[in-house]
Structures are given as C-alpha cells and as structure tokens.
Amino acid sequence: MNQKPQTRDPELTRARILDAAEALFVEQGFSAVKLSELARAAGVTKSLIHHHFGSKEQLWQAVKNRAFERYFTAQMAMLEEAKEPDAALLRRSVEAYFHFLRDNPGVVRLFAWTHLEGDNHCSELDSQLVGAGAEWVRQTQLRGLLRDDINPSHVIAVFVMTCTQWFEAKCHHENWPGMGSDEAFLEDFLKIFMEGVTPRE
Amino acid sequence: MNQKPQTRDPELTRARILDAAEALFVEQGFSAVKLSELARAAGVTKSLIHHHFGSKEQLWQAVKNRAFERYFTAQMAMLEEAKEPDAALLRRSVEAYFHFLRDNPGVVRLFAWTHLEGDNHCSELDSQLVGAGAEWVRQTQLRGLLRDDINPSHVIAVFVMTCTQWFEAKCHHENWPGMGSDEAFLEDFLKIFMEGVTPRE
DNA sequence: GGAGTAATTGACCGGCCGGCCAGTTAGCGC
DNA sequence: GCGCTAACTGGCCGGCCGGTCAATTACTCC
Numbered sequence A, B: 001m002n003q004k005p006q007t008r009d010p011e012l013t014r015a016r017i018l019d020a021a022e023a024l025f026v027e028q029g030f031s032a033v034k035l036s037e038l039a040r041a042a043g044v045t046k047s048l049i050h051h052h053f054g055s056k057e058q059l060w061q062a063v064k065n066r067a068f069e070r071y072f073t074a075q076m077a078m079l080e081e082a083k084e085p086d087a088a089l090l091r092r093s094v095e096a097y098f099h100f101l102r103d104n105p106g107v108v109r110l111f112a113w114t115h116l117e118g119d120n121h122c123s124e125l126d127s128q129l130v131g132a133g134a135e136w137v138r139q140t141q142l143r144g145l146l147r148d149d150i151n152p153s154h155v156i157a158v159f160v161m162t163c164t165q166w167f168e169a170k171c172h173h174e175n176w177p178g179m180g181s182d183e184a185f186l187e188d189f190l191k192i193f194m195e196g197v198t199p200r201e
Numbered sequence C: 001g002g003a004g005t006a007a008t009t010g011a012c013c014g015g016c017c018g019g020c021c022a023g024t025t026a027g028c029g030c
Numbered sequence D: 001g002c003g004c005t006a007a008c009t010g011g012c013c014g015g016c017c018g019g020t021c022a023a024t025t026a027c028t029c030c
Helices: A010-028 A035-042 A046-053 A056-081 A087-103 A105-116 A123-142 A152-168 A182-197 B010-028 B035-042 B046-053 B056-081 B087-103 B105-116 B123-142 B152-168 B182-197
Strands: none
Touching (some): A010 A035, A010 A046, A010 A056, A010 A105, A035 A046, A046 A056, A056 A105, A087 A123, A087 A152, A087 A182, A105 A152, A105 B105, A152 B182, A182 B152, A182 B182, B010 B056, B010 B105, B046 B056, B056 B087, B056 B123, B087 B123, B087 B152, B087 B182, B105 B152, B152 B182
16 A cells, blocks of 8 residues: 555444455355455455454454345335335335345345355344244234235245345346346236235135 | 275266265355365365366366256256146146255255356256246146236246245245245245236136 | 554465376276 | 376475564554
C-alpha cells in the first residue's frame, strides 16, 4: 500500500476484509480462495487478516455469520410488514422471496457452499423464520383460506426450495428446451403452487 | 503397494481411480481434494493418475462426464418405461425421481458443485431428458388431463428443482421446526403439485 | 510530550501441493 | 526367448500456501 496515508480505522478495515472475503468465498468456495488474493482485493496485507480474524477458517465463519444475519434480518422485516395472513399474502411472499433471491445471487451461492460442507449453522437463524412462516400458514388454514391437510412447514419449504434451486441452477436449466424467463417461471410456479394450496370447493 | 502382484489391468485401474475420485470430489469439491489422498484411496500412485488422466482437472472432468452419463442413462430408461402419459404417470415420475435422488445423494451433490463452478456441460445430456419430459407433458395437456396454461418445461422444472434442493439442503432444513420425513414431504409436495397441475372443472 | 497499545506491514518459514522424471516390469507379439 | 510398449512406481522439484514474527507507527491517554 503506497498511496493512502496509513490511518487507522479497524472497523472499516474489518468491513473491507469481510466484503472482499464474501465476494471471493461466494464465487470460489473456501478452499479455492488464497489469502494473498483476498488481501489484495481488500487492500490490506495477509498479516492484518490474521490479526483481525485469526485464521482463514475463522474468517470464513465470520463471513457466513454476517451474511446469514443480514438475510435473517431482511426476511424478518418482510415477515413483520405482513398484513393479515391469507392466500394473497402467501402469493406476495413467494414473489417477494423470489425477487429477493434474484437480486441477491450471492445468498443462494452461499447456501449452496454451506450445504455442501454440511454446515447447518444457518438453521439457527432461519428456523425462526420458518417457524414464524409456518405459524402464519397454520392461522390461514384455520380460517379456511388454505387447505389444512398439508404440513405448514412443508408449504414454506416447497416455495423456499423451488426458488432457491431456480437461481442456484440457472447456468444449468437455461439450456433446457422451452424454458422461460425468471418471471415466466415464477408465474407458472405460482399457478401450480397457489392452486395446490387453495382448498377445493 | 506391497501385497497385490503388479498385474496389469488398465480398465480396472481407471475404474478404481474414477470411483475413488468421484467419492472424494463429491464429498469435498475439486479444490479441497489432494491427489495424494486420492491415490491412496484408489490404491495407486499419483504418477499413475497422471498417466491415465493427464491432470487433476482432466480427472475431474472425466468424473463429471461419467456420473452425468450414468444419470442420463438411468433417467432415459425410466422415461422409456413409461406408459401412456396421464396425471398418474406424472405423479409416479415425481415419486420415482424423488426416490432416485434419495438413493443417490452423490448425484445431488455433484450437481451442486457443478452449478457453483458455473459448468453447464451437464445440460448437454439432461436437456434431452427435459425436452422429452416436456413433450410428454404437452401431450397430456392436449388430452385435457393436465391444465394447459403452464409451460410444460416449467412443470418438469418445478418438481426437478424442489426434489433436488430437498436433498441438497437436508442438513439445513432438518432443523426447521415442524419438518417431516422425506416421505411426508413428498406426500405434501405431491398434494400441492398434482392439485396445481390438474385442470379445474 | 511521552508512554503504551493496537493497527498495520513486509519478510520469512515449514509444509504441502500438482506435476514430472527416470526406472522397473508385466505382458504381448514376433 | 527377445524386443518393445505401456502400465506402474517412488523420488524429487519448483511453486505456492497459511501462518508467524519482528518492526513500524498511528493514535490515545495521562
């Protein structure tokens, strides 16, 4: 580093390291990232990374914690904005979740890396989300607005997983014949999903 | 190697290397696997791996090609066994696919590693499967047995993606409150999915 | 203004990696 | 039986990794 005066701002330094680390870990996964490359991207030296985070592994844990905390906070905010639970709200929630993932592809990739390493630490946060969402579905079922022969957690799981996999596998399914755009797929998924969870007359 | 006589069987050697490689690559991903560990698991030396496959990267490509070819062949066989397309056949196909993935967790993981590295080579094989499946859905729609306002490829995509993500994210969602077993989830998914694709009277 | 601390740096280290090389030998064809 | 080739081995190498260490210095507190 030769241009910026060596002023001290440890909080800013930690944030820059975490930002650079997140970008590289999301793109390449833990093992493929080199600390020398990460240091360069963050504008610091490797020693400083060790000073602030201890080790590469601890930095990786910090990146995941920060990202999942952010995800949790954003989802909780959406949940708390929700009005009276009914079928229309469920539909809007699915749309919002789909658009959130579309706008945050890093989240999707981070989940995939985390699943592959068998790390279920993210459940500690998002199980509260799923629990709250399931309670919401249960209330809507009690009011007769959603069919009540389906496990409410499974209702949440179906749309969360379909949306997540859509964005994880984009490089794969975009070559399948006849596949439509993000919005076209969302529309079709909602047709199936909303019809499937609505009680029959 | 000290016990087995050094008999020569290059086909067997290649198969042993590929088997060991697949197991380790599926578990750890390309970057984290060391050739020394792989050689030990295969019962050969590193030099022999280079002799047969050229490089670590080429071995990884060979592993993926072999695995996706196997997946393709198995799915094609199931497609060709299929009787007259109707809603019951769609249901049985979803069940069969779910059980295939349950019994082959390595396939799910290999797809996830492949997606993360942005490799869409697997599309070259399975786009034929999706095309055939979509044509099958289209015929069923024409007969009035499935609702015809949904893109047939999206019908295939919805169940393929939900099933895949269910097994990829198992370590994650098994901690969500209220979640059921594999079969319980499959039952609920089928309730939603089959109701969603069936035409209303 | 000086002492002390923590932020920050650059050099260095031991370990380990992927790949290569020289050598051995199983086995096949003549 | 011999020549030849490809299967197979063990040692070695240069490069690069994660992490450490000694040193510098920004900055705070007294």
